[in-house]
Amino acid sequence: xxxxxxxxxxxxxxxxxxxxxxxxxLGGTMMADLAExxxxxxxxxxxxxxxxxxxxxxxxxxADLKEMNQRxxxxxxxxxxIRSFDPAGTLPCSPCPKPVIPAIKxxxxxxxxxx
Numbered sequence: 001x002x003x004x005x006x007x008x009x010x011x012x013x014x015x016x017x018x019x020x021x022x023x024x025x026l027g028g029t030m031m032a033d034l035a036e037x038x039x040x041x042x043x044x045x046x047x048x049x050x051x052x053x054x055x056x057x058x059x060x061x062x063a064d065l066k067e068m069n070q071r072x073x074x075x076x077x078x079x080x081x082i083r084s085f086d087p088a089g090t091l092p093c094s095p096c097p098k099p100v101i102p103a104i105k106x107x108x109x110x111x112x113x114x115x
Contacts, residue, residue, distance in 0.1 A: 004033035013041045013050040015100070020056025023107055025064035042098060050100040058107035
């Protein structure tokens with residue numbers, strides 16, 4: 001199952017974080033998928049706005065700390081969690097010239113609101 005569902009409906013797009021077993025924690029695959037979907041959304045002149053939501057009982061738990069820690073252990077750099085989450089300092093929505101509205105249901109922690 002994909003980590004992110006992306007659907008265009010009329011003049012708006014729906015981005016659905018799809019990792020309910022991890023409370024939609026933002027991992028590397030989801031971040032890459034979201035960046036790709038947002039690039040497509042921003043390039044489409046028919047799209048006017050987007051909605052970001054999550055499946056399951058949480059909007060997002062924020063960064064996937066378990067994945068980040070494992071990546072850092074694999075690199076021998078356990079003290080670099082922030083660099084591994086966002087190495088370029090640019091989350092997928094930055095910059096996003098079109099409005100993306102969060103449809104928050106349930107838990108919304110840490111980096112989840114800024115994804």
